[in-house]
Amino acid sequence: xxxxxxxxxxxxxxxxxxxxxxxxxxxxxxxxxxxxxxxxxxxxxxxxxxxxxxxxxxxxxxxxxxxxxxxxxxxxxxxxxxxxxxxxxxxxxxxxxxxxxxxxxxxxxxxxxxxxxxxxxxxxxxxxxxxxxxxxxxxxxx
Amino acid sequence: xxxxxxxxxxxxxxxxxxxxxxxxxxxxxxxxxxxxxxxxxxxxxxxxxxxxxxxxxxxxxxxxxxxxxxxxxxxxxxxxxxxxxxxxxxxxxxxxxxxxxxxxxxxxxxxxxxxxxxxxxxxxxxxxxxxxxxxxxxxxxxxxxxxxxxxxxxxxxxxxxxxxxxxxxxxxxxxxxxxxxxxxxxxxxxxxxxxxxxxxxxxxxxxxxxxxxxxxxxxxxxxxxxxxxxxxxxxxxxxxxxxxxxxxxxxxxxxxxxxxxxxxxxxxxxxxxxxxxxxxxxxxxxxxxxxxxxxxxxxxxxxxxxxxxxxxxxxxxxxxxxxxxxxxxxxxxxxxxxxxxxxxxxxxxxxxxxxxxxxxxxxxxxxxxxxxxxxxxxxx
Numbered sequence: 001x002x003x004x005x006x007x008x009x010x011x012x013x014x015x016x017x018x019x020x021x022x023x024x025x026x027x028x029x030x031x032x033x034x035x036x037x038x039x040x041x042x043x044x045x046x047x048x049x050x051x052x053x054x055x056x057x058x059x060x061x062x063x064x065x066x067x068x069x070x071x072x073x074x075x076x077x078x079x080x081x082x083x084x085x086x087x088x089x090x091x092x093x094x095x096x097x098x099x100x101x102x103x104x105x106x107x108x109x110x111x112x113x114x115x116x117x118x119x120x121x122x123x124x125x126x127x128x129x130x131x132x133x134x135x136x137x138x139x140x141x142x
Numbered sequence: 143x144x145x146x147x148x149x150x151x152x153x154x155x156x157x158x159x160x161x162x163x164x165x166x167x168x169x170x171x172x173x174x175x176x177x178x179x180x181x182x183x184x185x186x187x188x189x190x191x192x193x194x195x196x197x198x199x200x201x202x203x204x205x206x207x208x209x210x211x212x213x214x215x216x217x218x219x220x221x222x223x224x225x226x227x228x229x230x231x232x233x234x235x236x237x238x239x240x241x242x243x244x245x246x247x248x249x250x251x252x253x254x255x256x257x258x259x260x261x262x263x264x265x266x267x268x269x270x271x272x273x274x275x276x277x278x279x280x281x282x283x284x285x286x287x288x289x290x291x292x293x294x295x296x297x298x299x300x301x302x303x304x305x306x307x308x309x310x311x312x313x314x315x316x317x318x319x320x321x322x323x324x325x326x327x328x329x330x331x332x333x334x335x336x337x338x339x340x341x342x343x344x345x346x347x348x349x350x351x352x353x354x355x356x357x358x359x360x361x362x363x364x365x366x367x368x369x370x371x372x373x374x375x376x377x378x379x380x381x382x383x384x385x386x387x388x389x390x391x392x393x394x395x396x397x398x399x400x401x402x403x404x405x406x407x408x409x410x411x412x413x414x415x416x417x418x419x420x421x422x423x424x425x426x427x428x429x430x431x432x433x434x435x436x437x438x439x440x441x442x443x444x445x446x447x448x449x450x451x452x453x454x455x456x457x458x459x460x461x462x463x464x465x466x467x468x469x470x471x472x473x474x475x476x477x478x479x480x481x482x483x484x485x486x487x488x489x490x491x492x493x494x495x496x497x498x499x500x501x502x503x504x505x506x507x508x509x510x511x512x513x514x515x516x517x518x519x520x521x522x
Contacts, residue, residue, distance in 0.1 A: 015381075017378075017380075017381055018380075019273060025376045025377075025378070025381045026376070043287075043291070043385070044287040044288070044290045044291045044385065045287070045290065046283055046286035046287055046290065046338045046339050046340075046341075047336075047338070047339040048278060048280065048282070048283050048286075048337075048338045049335070049336050049337060049338070049339075050259075050260075050263075050337060051278045051280075052260065052263060052264055052267060052278055052280055053260055053264065054278075055278040059278045061277055061278060061279060061283055061287070063287050063379070063380060070380075071380040071381070071382075072380060073273065073274050073277050073279065073379075073380050074277065075277060075278075079339075084290070084291070084294045084295075096277075
């Protein structure tokens with residue numbers, strides 16, 4: 001199941017950025033909204049051992065070049081085995097984007113990495129699991 | 143455009159300082175005025191990246207002007223994140239070059255060590271694109287993304303990067319103004335704590351307090367501002383295609399050399415923005431001081447050591463002299479002035495042309511300043 005990622009395109013130079021911006025970073029013109037498939041290649045990645053307040057250590061951050069051109073910053077469950085050029089899928093879990101194919105347990109674990117109130121976390125996990133079950137149903141029926 | 147000259151320069155010892163930001167500014171500013179033989183300038187330019195949050199003071203040009211005893215002197219504040227000092231120098235230069243002022247005092251400083259490290263990281267991190275920040279990106283995190291690409295695509299190895307820190311720590315041993323007077327080995331760098339893979343603690347500059355100042359004049363003096371250039375780039379790292387170099391440095395260097403009327407081959411000493419050790423390698427190539435792909439080898443071969451072909455960061459750089467944000471661009475220029483006029487003590491090199499390179503944010507607003515000593519004033 002591939003997510004769709006909101007992006008925008010410059011009518012002047014064709015540059016695509018994600019998430020969408022109002023103006024092209026390189027031209028003072030309004031960008032047009034487009035959607036990109038949530039899949040691409042790892043451009044670079046790092047593991048932060050002293051992340052800022054609100055994040056759990058270790059924090060994995062990747063820069064991914066999406067199919068369609070835009071580069072995208074996202075999180076990941078781990079970077080073991082990851083290489084520049086690795087193909088990854090992007091999934092949104094409660095509006096936060098993660099690379100790689102994630103199982104339900106991975107999703108649940110990711111929530112605990114991102115600090116927040118316990119209630120929010122539990123709710124988000126339920127939402128995520130519901131979404132996954134629903135997606136499964138969709139896949140089954142198509 | 144009038145010729146602009148540096149009449150005097152000074153800086154504080156950099157490191158953990160108990161003094162207030164205003165006292166640090168005064169130490170550097172009054173020192174530069176003394177060196178210039180001037181009691182008061184025609185105008186004041188103040189650089190501070192974030193005094194509102196680091197020390198809780200605003201309206202900072204007037205705040206510093208009044209504290210220095212220059213309440214009647216026209217003052218402005220300049221800010222371009224971590225390159226604010228270099229930007230303030232430009233603002234002073236422009237006023238003198240345009241004939242608006244005969245003498246301008248430029249002073250920059252920052253006071254950070256009284257806050258804990260996470261708070262300082264957060265405040266510095268506000269110069270990062272908000273979306274990238276929302277994913278926990280800090281300056282070391284973005285620098286790590288750049289470094290991994292540099293290592294994979296440019297074949298730069300861990301020892302070459304570590305050697306930058308080793309060299310700059312060694313240089314700082316002879317700099318009484320430096321934050322660190324401690325040598326480090328390649329092994330110590332490679333075994334230091336991982337901060338943001340592949341960047342380790344000893345690849346990163348420290349959190350420092352300090353200030354630096356210069357006096358600019360339209361009257362002939364020992365050191366002339368030969369060229370100055372600015373370059374800018376996207377705030378978001380993800381909006382850039384090339385991570386093995388900084389477009390903002392390349393644009394700044396092109397502009398500065400065009401103004402100087404000569405190329406990088408005439409530069410004989412350079413102060414380069416090594417907030418992270420790999421940035422020195424990237425910047426040497428962006429500045430044209432080393433051919434593309436050669437900075438790592440040049441560093442390992444000692445070409446950029448104090449006794450090498452082109453001494454780079456004889457002061458110790460941001461890595462070892464320290465990085466009090468808005469002071470740094472001016473501290474680099476003060477070091478260049480001292481090197482050009484034979485006042486650099488035990489770290490003296492032989493140079494007639496010096497280059498200072500300052501990076502603002504994650505290379506969003508960069509500066510290159512080229513200084514030249516008058517031949518009659520050069521060392522014998």
